[in-house]
Amino acid sequence: MTRQRSTQTMKPATAAKKLGVYLDATPAEFRDGVISREELDAMQADPPDWLRELRRDGPHPRPVVADRLGVSISGLARAGITEPLTTEQITALKQEQPEWLGRERTTRAESQREAARLAAARSGDRPAN
Template sequence: MTPAKSPQTMKPATAAKKLGIYLPAAPRDFQDNDITREDFNALQENPPEWLAELRRTGPHPRPVVAQKLGVSISGLARGGVTEPLTTAEITELLQSPPEWLVAERSTMAQVRAEEKRVKEARRAKG
């Protein structure tokens, strides 16, 4: 007989990253316990109110902040944004963008245009 398999689990930090939430803002129960694959899937399919609220209002982790602002994570660091931001703070930055944000968004647009050009050139060769 083979021993029973234990369920696949992930650390809270991994689950938070996959869910796009800032771990210290999550409930203590979520932070302190490993999450099974089954529990993780349930969180994705039917998010509890605390998860929906975190996704809606934040605070958001750097990758989510960068995506919402349209800049890279490095761009956030160059702009001096080192702490998680709430949705309200992100909206405020977008409504009256500081100089660093305008510059980083321009840089990101140039990078995306270059990536698109390279992709099209490869497709034309292939």
């Protein structure tokens, strides 16, 4: 006798996070329901128009904004950016090159270098300083 597997579902907030989109900008039918693993996989494989548009134009959630600017989420908070930004706003910030952006990019790069150094030291590639 084989047992029927139940369909794995997730809340819209979880699905939006996995898709890299801002939940409040998604269509009502997405926000108001539950999303199955199969539906999520289908959206990732062949994104509907609304998902393509959100990924292209935004508004984008903070992790996406931080990544596109090359800073950490904490760096966004230190700069006072707490709301989602559109692609246009992100592009404008890149062009303006405010002082905080350069400082936060440097901080993130140093943090990533240190994390890589520690990982290499733990794996035995080279000694930690």
